[in-house]
Amino acid sequence: MDCSASTCTRSISRLSATSETVFCVSRTLRVLLKSVRRLSLKPLHIFINLYRAIRVTFHRLVRHIVSSISSYNMAKVNTTFQTADYLVCASTLLVACGIGVFHACTGGRQRTSAEFLLADRNMSPFPVAVSLVASFISAITFLGTPAENYTQGCMYWLYAISYIFVGLWTSRCFIPIFYRLHVTSAFEYLELRFNKVLRICGMLTFFLQMIIYMGIVIYAPALALSAVTGLHLWGSVVAIGLVCTFYTTIGGMKAVLWTDVFQVTIMISGFLALIIAGSMRMGGIGKVWEVAEAGGRIDFFNFDPDPTVRHTFWSVVIGGTFTWSAVYCVNQAQVQRYLTCGREPVAQFALFLAVVGMVIVxxxxxxxxxxxxxxxxxxxxFTLGYVDSSDQLVPYFLMDLFHESPGLPGLLVSAVFSAALSTVSSGLNSLAAVTGEDIVKTISPDIEEEKYTKITKALAAGYGILCIGMAFVASLLGDVLQAALSIFGMIGGPLLGLFSLGIFFPWANSKGALTGLICGLVFSFWIGIGAQFYPPPNPNKPLLSIDNCPNVTEASLNATFYMTTELPYTMAKEPERPHVAQLYAVSYAWYSAIAWLTVIGTGLIASFATGYTEPSEVDPRLLCPVVDAMYCCLxxxxxxxxRCGAKKYEPGDDQYRDYKMEPIRTVATDLDLAV
Known part of the structure; x- marks a missing residue:
C-alpha cells in the first residue's frame, strides 16, 4: 500500500524511537539484574554499574526528548498507549517480580522472621536511605505535588525545610530508643513504657492509618494509567496490587529495599524527563520561572499567621514538621527500615541520606x-475539560510532550507505577510485622520460627488483598495529595503524640496516655470530617485561564461561555457558615500538630489527676529527656x-539489660499500698 513521503518518514521515525527506547530500557534492566546477582558481595559496585547504565540511558532519552518536541498545538492530546509503552510498563512490573523471586531463592530464602521482616539486620545505608525516600513520597508526590504547584503555587516547596527538622528529631530522639530495646515492632515500646492496652491501641491506630493510606497509593497510579491509556481503572488497581503483594510476600524486606532502589531511579528519571522536555518547549528554565512568577505561582514569603490559610511559611514548615515526624519517627514501616541497618550510627547515616533524597525529590x-x-x-x-481533576494533569502533560515518541510515555507512567509499588510493599511488610509481633507472638509466645515466618508471609498476602479493596474508598476522597497528608495528620498525629508523651515526659502514666490518645483521635477526626462538610475557603487561589489558547475549539468556547454565565452565581454571597465551621477551616497542614498538642496536653493533665509516674522509676532506656536531645553540649x-528526676541512660549499664520489666509504679499506686 502506498503512502505519502511525510507519512513514511513519520512512521520510520516512530519505529526508530520505539526501538531506541526499548533498547535503553532493556540495557538498564540487564545491568541492574547483573548487579543484583552480586548485591550481597559488592554493594558499591552495584551503585557504580547502575549509575553508568542510567547515564547512558539518560543521554539516549534526551536525544529523543529533543526530537519529540514539535510545534505546540493546544488541541486535545491523543492519550493512547502504543505497543512500546505497554512493553515498558510490563518490563517494570516484571523486574519487581524478578527481584522478589531472586531473594526468595537466594541467601536464607526467607525462612526466618529476622530475614523476612528485617533483612537479617545487616543492610548497608544506601538501599535503606532510598527506601526511606520511596516509602511515603511515592505516587502521591509524582501526581499530587506537581498539580499542587500548578494550581496553588510553590509554597509546598517549603516542605523541604521541614524534612531537615524531621531528620534531626528522629535521629536524636527516636532511633536511639528503638535500638536500645532491640525491638521488631515499634509498639513494643508502648507496652514497656505503659502497658499492653496502649500497645494494642497504638497497633490498631497504625492499622487504620496504613490501610487507608495504601488504598490511596494504589488508586493514584491506576488513575494516571486510566487517564492516559483508557484502560479500565479497576483493572489497573488489581494489577498493581497483585504484583506488589507477590514480590513482597516471597522476597521479604530485602526484595522491598532493592525494588525501591530500582523504582526511585525510574521515578527521578521521570521527573527529569518532564522538566527537561517542558523547559525546552518553553525556551529554557528561565522562561519557565518568568511565566510562573507572572502567574502568581512563585511565593515563598507568605508569613500570614492565620491557621486557616492553606499554605503559609508557618503551616508548611512547622505543621509539615509534625506531619512528616508522624511518618519518620514512629511509623512502623520506617522504624523497620532503621532496624535493618543493624547498628544505630548506620541507621542515622541512612536517615541523613534519606533527608537529602527527600529534598531532591x-x-x-x-x-x-x-x-x-x-x-x-x-x-x-482543566478549564477546557481535557482532564477531570487536577490529579490527572501530570499524565496528561507527559502524553502531551511524548505522544509522538513510543516508549517514553510508558517509561514515565512506569515511574508512577514504581512509586506506588514501593510504598505499598513497605506497608504490607510493616503490617505483617506488627500483626506477627503484637498479636501472633502475644497469643503464642513459643511458636516455632518456621511456622511464624509462614504466618507473616500469609499476613502480607492478606493485607495486599485488603488494600486493593480500600482503593475504592480512596476514589471517593478527591485530591490525592491533600487526602494522604490529611490522613497522616488525623491518625499519625495522635500516634506521634502518644510516643512523645512516653519518651519526653517521665510523669506520664498509662491512664494519661490512653486519655490523650483518645482525645487526640476524636479531636483530629472531628476537624478532618467537619472540613468535608464545610470545606475551608481558599480566596487567594491563583486563577487559571484559557484566554491565550492558540487554537480555541468549540469545546473551549463552550467552557468559556459556561464560566461566563456562571460567574454571577459564584460571586453571590455564600450561605452563612456556623461558627464552629471556623475550626473546620484550619489548614490540613496543621492537623498533625493540633493532634500532637491535644495528646500531650490531655495526657499530662490526666496523668497528674490519676497519680503521675515517679520519673526515677522509669527505665532510662525508655526516655529521651528534652535537655539531652536539645542541649547535648551543656x-x-x-x-x-x-531531667526533673529522670535517670540518665548509660550504655552498657547492667541494671537495665533485662528486656521485660515490671509495671511502672505511680504515686497513686504507692498511696494505695500505704493505705
Missing amino acids: VSLACLAGLVMYANYAGCDP PEKWKGPL
Missing part, C-alpha cells in the same frame, strides 16, 4: 509543576537537675 516535583504551568499558562486543560551538672 520534592524539589524536582515542585519544579515539574512550575514547568507544567508555564506550558499551559493561559490555556488550562555540662552534666546543669543537665542533671533539668
Whole structure:
C-alpha cells in the first residue's frame, strides 16, 4: 500500500524511537539484574554499574526528548498507549517480580522472621536511605505535588525545610530508643513504657492509618494509567496490587529495599524527563520561572499567621514538621527500615541520606509543576475539560510532550507505577510485622520460627488483598495529595503524640496516655470530617485561564461561555457558615500538630489527676529527656537537675539489660499500698 513521503518518514521515525527506547530500557534492566546477582558481595559496585547504565540511558532519552518536541498545538492530546509503552510498563512490573523471586531463592530464602521482616539486620545505608525516600513520597508526590504547584503555587516547596527538622528529631530522639530495646515492632515500646492496652491501641491506630493510606497509593497510579491509556481503572488497581503483594510476600524486606532502589531511579528519571522536555518547549528554565512568577505561582514569603490559610511559611514548615515526624519517627514501616541497618550510627547515616533524597525529590516535583504551568499558562486543560481533576494533569502533560515518541510515555507512567509499588510493599511488610509481633507472638509466645515466618508471609498476602479493596474508598476522597497528608495528620498525629508523651515526659502514666490518645483521635477526626462538610475557603487561589489558547475549539468556547454565565452565581454571597465551621477551616497542614498538642496536653493533665509516674522509676532506656536531645553540649551538672528526676541512660549499664520489666509504679499506686 502506498503512502505519502511525510507519512513514511513519520512512521520510520516512530519505529526508530520505539526501538531506541526499548533498547535503553532493556540495557538498564540487564545491568541492574547483573548487579543484583552480586548485591550481597559488592554493594558499591552495584551503585557504580547502575549509575553508568542510567547515564547512558539518560543521554539516549534526551536525544529523543529533543526530537519529540514539535510545534505546540493546544488541541486535545491523543492519550493512547502504543505497543512500546505497554512493553515498558510490563518490563517494570516484571523486574519487581524478578527481584522478589531472586531473594526468595537466594541467601536464607526467607525462612526466618529476622530475614523476612528485617533483612537479617545487616543492610548497608544506601538501599535503606532510598527506601526511606520511596516509602511515603511515592505516587502521591509524582501526581499530587506537581498539580499542587500548578494550581496553588510553590509554597509546598517549603516542605523541604521541614524534612531537615524531621531528620534531626528522629535521629536524636527516636532511633536511639528503638535500638536500645532491640525491638521488631515499634509498639513494643508502648507496652514497656505503659502497658499492653496502649500497645494494642497504638497497633490498631497504625492499622487504620496504613490501610487507608495504601488504598490511596494504589488508586493514584491506576488513575494516571486510566487517564492516559483508557484502560479500565479497576483493572489497573488489581494489577498493581497483585504484583506488589507477590514480590513482597516471597522476597521479604530485602526484595522491598532493592525494588525501591530500582523504582526511585525510574521515578527521578521521570521527573527529569518532564522538566527537561517542558523547559525546552518553553525556551529554557528561565522562561519557565518568568511565566510562573507572572502567574502568581512563585511565593515563598507568605508569613500570614492565620491557621486557616492553606499554605503559609508557618503551616508548611512547622505543621509539615509534625506531619512528616508522624511518618519518620514512629511509623512502623520506617522504624523497620532503621532496624535493618543493624547498628544505630548506620541507621542515622541512612536517615541523613534519606533527608537529602527527600529534598531532591520534592524539589524536582515542585519544579515539574512550575514547568507544567508555564506550558499551559493561559490555556488550562482543566478549564477546557481535557482532564477531570487536577490529579490527572501530570499524565496528561507527559502524553502531551511524548505522544509522538513510543516508549517514553510508558517509561514515565512506569515511574508512577514504581512509586506506588514501593510504598505499598513497605506497608504490607510493616503490617505483617506488627500483626506477627503484637498479636501472633502475644497469643503464642513459643511458636516455632518456621511456622511464624509462614504466618507473616500469609499476613502480607492478606493485607495486599485488603488494600486493593480500600482503593475504592480512596476514589471517593478527591485530591490525592491533600487526602494522604490529611490522613497522616488525623491518625499519625495522635500516634506521634502518644510516643512523645512516653519518651519526653517521665510523669506520664498509662491512664494519661490512653486519655490523650483518645482525645487526640476524636479531636483530629472531628476537624478532618467537619472540613468535608464545610470545606475551608481558599480566596487567594491563583486563577487559571484559557484566554491565550492558540487554537480555541468549540469545546473551549463552550467552557468559556459556561464560566461566563456562571460567574454571577459564584460571586453571590455564600450561605452563612456556623461558627464552629471556623475550626473546620484550619489548614490540613496543621492537623498533625493540633493532634500532637491535644495528646500531650490531655495526657499530662490526666496523668497528674490519676497519680503521675515517679520519673526515677522509669527505665532510662525508655526516655529521651528534652535537655539531652536539645542541649547535648551543656555540662552534666546543669543537665542533671533539668531531667526533673529522670535517670540518665548509660550504655552498657547492667541494671537495665533485662528486656521485660515490671509495671511502672505511680504515686497513686504507692498511696494505695500505704493505705
